[in-house]
Amino acid sequence: FFSTFMLSVISPGLMWLIGWRLGQTAGRNEFVIAMAHGLQGGAFFLATINLTRHMCRSLGLGESHFGWPKGPLDAIRKSMWWLTVVGLPLTLIVLVTESQPDEAIKNSVGRTAFLGLQALFIACAHAVWHAPQGLSKQLTLEKMSGRVDHWWLRLCRLCQVASFAVPGLLAVLALVGYYYTAVQLAQRVLATSWLIGGAFVLHATLLRWLLLAYRDLARKRTREIRAAEDRSRAPNERRGEFSLAEPTVRLADINVQMHKLVGMLVCAAFLFGCSVVWVELYPALEILDTVQLWPHPFSITEKPDATATADLTTVAYTLSLGQLLAATVVGLITAFAAKNVPGLIEISILRNLNLDSGARYAISAVTQYAISACGISLAFGCVGVGWQNVQWLVAAMTVGLGFGLQEIFANFASGLLLLIERPIRVGDLVTIGDTTGKVTRIRIRATTITDSDMREAIVPNRNIISGKVMNWTLTDSTTRMTFTVTIPNTCAPDLVQQVLLDVAKAHPHVLKDPAPHALLDEFAIDKLTFVCHVYLANRDVYNQLRHDLNSAIRAAFIREGIDKSHQEDEPQIIIHLPEAA
Template identity: 35%
Template structure:
């Protein structure tokens, strides 16, 4: 009852003033009227809400009364508590907004006073200058510097914030005006929610809900004037130029603080250097005047002082490097932030593209920075080690008396006075040593700290440069660098910059100037080129002779191929080397001259393109490497040689012109000429590829004829059109204005072509090496067989006649196949790594594809995971986002939407391709490189490689599916349904799959086992997921479902023991000596080299047959490999040995006794009997 009475009072108070009721005879304005009116209307609404008595105390009182009530159930209490918490939050927010509005109003009124204070402060800072007295000690200076450095860092942070204030303020203005536009709708929605309360709801819940609505309306009413006051404050500050003045003040404070820090550091350096110099001088004097006994100690003190001075000098150098590194880091941070803001505010325009390209070229080389950091690590480690040594030496001086007594003990002085004088001198020397060590340790610590800070700063620079490069690379290729070529091409677009004779005269002048500075370099280079030119005919003649020798089938040396490669390179390097030397010296001698530098760069690009093309042309020369050593078809080499010559003649001049223009300053207006030359160059490359890869008549004509049905044959037209359209697409990009993008992609494509050509050359060289090694091994084996045959003819052996044995030889075909598989796998891995290194700087541009989502997936994220883990990876493209509002405690999960873009699909396809290639090659590479070196049999190796292949496919499928949003938590219901359905429709396939896994783990059969299934015997050749292949003795494959091996009967001849028995039945004629026959059989078995001694062979007299005396010979073999050959040998030997021993092998006989015959037959036979 107490709760109900209190509730009635609260309801009357809220209903009378907070939610549209009457208060003091005055009706409250509706939400729309409230926002359409001026601030006085909002103020009246606020006052009416205040008059309603809606306070924190009343809300808290209702919550406590509901919590302590025994009349309410737990669900109602929970709802009341939640609504009261929301009302309290809204009331606190309303109070904060009201205070914020008053503060902004006060700040706007005080703008003039702030401007005056800032200007006065600026005047004071400009006149301020700090000088340090000469007598200040080193320790005091260091303490003052330690106090100033944090202040300097704080002022720099304030300057960064001040520089970003204009952009931040513009963003705040947009957000606040957008929020102002949404407040009326929020008020209207709040009023509707307050009016449409559930009729069947408990009265306490209704009261709490009305309180929450009133509190939210109060907060919304206070938010509008707060935003308006803040906007007014911004207007007042902008009118007084307060933001710029604050930025100027921060800048001036940073300059003053920086000057103070620099003065302190310079003073500290001077004091430290003076102290070190004085210590060195003093140590030298002490070493000269020291007692002979203490001479070594004084000399060591002098060395310590000099080391302390050297450390001081090293510290000065490291400190200068640290200052420069910090300056570069701060400049990069500021430049990066400014660039990001320009891109966000302006967009990807042509001017932004020019800025990004300029900044990309001006960025420091991260590789050089990383090299410097790596080399400095050794210095840091050495300094740290020396510090430990100095500390140990200093620790020995903790008890100087022990050192003094040691010195006195090493002398033979007898007079007490002399010993006293020596003791005093020893104490002085040790005291000096302690001082010098303290100074050395202090300087070394400072030097060590500086090196560590320098290392950290340069690592930060490396990370920042890489992030900056990635940011630029993500955008610069998508920005047009010019307009359409037709709009750029004008009669006055060129100022004859390239054809100016005066500018071309600068090139020989620069070279002449460089010749005078380096008089020996040019004669040496010309001498090398002259020798190469003079020996060209000799090189060609020798190359032809080597090729003729290499084509002989008996060539078994790799040296001629290496010599032919060197001769080919010498033939190809003449003119490209000359151009490259001129380009090198011209770039060195340019000294900032634009035209000379552009010509040097153009010649360098010409050399970079000419050398690979000329080298490959010389490789395809008649009787060259390709024909004589690699065995390439002559038709293919002739086609390549002719088209490479055409490409060199037409493409290289265009390359020189394009590269020269590309390096020069684009402000001269030569873009049209440059792009036209680039388009012509791309057309020349397209023509070259069309003639080389022409389907049915290109360089792969004979290869396809011998490899029909392969990938190259099936995709012949695909490769052809890909090669032709690639350069044409680049030409189209240049025509449409994306010339910078076309240039970058063209050089990457050319580098890819050169890399692939280099891999082809390396593979051909390795295959040649394999071939000559195989020839050499084959010849050696033939010689060994001939020698063994000759020795066998001369020697007598106890081997029974008819038994032939062969010496084991290396399987050259299997060895060559394994080597080629290893070579193919290595080449594939090298190709992937090389392509990654070539295209790694272009790949970030693909991240722009994330802006166009293909579909969206929704995932459920638990609240704990949301708080603990980031939902997205850091993105440099976007500014830091505001933290999301705290979720109600009653909401344990939330839904997160993730967009799947084209880049996700492309990455999934790439992962699928890599998975496919890896599943086919990695198991073979694992077997060749690792498993064959381990003591494992073939079946274990096969099981391991199969499981590795399955694991690669499974892992690749999981990663690829996760990239396109197919995670297990989302598709597990589909997998369950499919499993349930397939369990009925494809139960046999699933049973065979599980049986295949059991076979791989349990191994009832293994690859290489000899088995009998369904009266079919053979060797297990393959174990697949669904079925196993058995190759019978007729070389036919018998495919058996895996389930048959698990659920059916199986005879495995070689499962646990490969020993097998041979049973030979022999029948001899009646009257033969059976004991002698048995001895002959045992002797034949025991003398055969392949028959086991244990278990022993056995010969038994089995039975009396109809026509023979039956004997049986039982012998055992270690395996099944030579079973048929042994049976043949035994049969042959038994037949020969029985004939020699006079033992007759019986054959079936039948005696016919005629009891009666027909009369006609008897009459016919009578004359013959008489005649006989």
């Protein structure tokens, strides 16, 4: 990356230095001052072109390190050549004419160069998108392979439309007489384009850093495994040094949450940069407040004082386009934050604390609900609907819905109690009624329990709060397993007990504390019934442990000569028939 950057700034640095020296020696010569400003501004334009071209070259930074496809990189590199040969002189003309005071030169020479520059941008966009191996072809291939999300494809298509529409709109503004406005907008559009490119490079750089970090971690673990094998191998078995294969780590191996975290950080940086670039145009957006969506504002009669009983006043409420757009933006930000901020908190904070998965899930869920509530409140505030305006309506709706939808409200309140009190947590093994399984989700209305057959049972939260629930792992996940063995009464009880204990203690999943125990539970004339109790740390290995112990008990009984089979003798009835005469 450093070498690519240094190769990109050599010629722009010389151009900027020449412009700076011209500005120092210009005195009051307006043309020289304008030329100095033009060279300094053109240096940044040339640096952007050089940096893009060097990143897109064959086996360059984009192809070798970022993993970008070769076809679109070739198309972008060819477009950068045209921007250098044709676009740089046009940019210098626009910058020089804008830096001198003569309006006639601006509106003639400057406007012509500006129109030519916008036409060049459209031609380069066409070459990049519609080349045989351009971006459109690459997006089509990725869409067919299913490697990208639909929202990313829509965003790329939006960028494709904007790459043609924005230069065309700026050219139209310059043609119809709004040349100054077109130039100001073009400067900010160019700065926004730099931010977009910088966001892509920053995102790719962070992912590359994560890839290298995971690769170093894999290499370290490989060395540790090799060292452990060398220590465990006898000295006479060591054959000398050998090289292990380099661990292969792909971007798909990196945690998905880290991808989301990197994406959120890059998006936040991009939005902050856009706010800085477009901050001077914010006052112009106040014109949207003059666009009334309802030509005739509606009125609400209010008391000027909460204690007054007379002198009612009429307050007019209106809804403008600016308020609606602000509420829409707040709603979109709220939806994005409610979906991603809990995951960010879990990655950056909760995983570093001594909390179980249920506690992390509860904190994330409550955070999501709090963000949603605050965002909805702010969105209503943007359209002028405050608490003082709707409190009477909320009170009436609460009473009405409380009677009509009391089950839903009861489940809602019960869901909050489950997240706060936490009688059950995500990951707990519970029994509710005739359903036994793991808690996988706790939502506002219901809780999802997945049983051993991978069937999901949706249990209303009210049933959990008001009903009987058996939580197998609330304070201790230790579980007891019971075996019942029936053998003939001719077997020695002490031998059977010792065999059962030996088999139980030999299994690695059986806990030493509490220790397993076996006892003679019942005896009859022809059989003995033994019960063996073992304890395991959790129920994740319950079925496998039962199979292993049953198989081991059978093998041990056969080895010790204990007949486990038992079959009662059926009574025989003998009938004597009289002999025939």
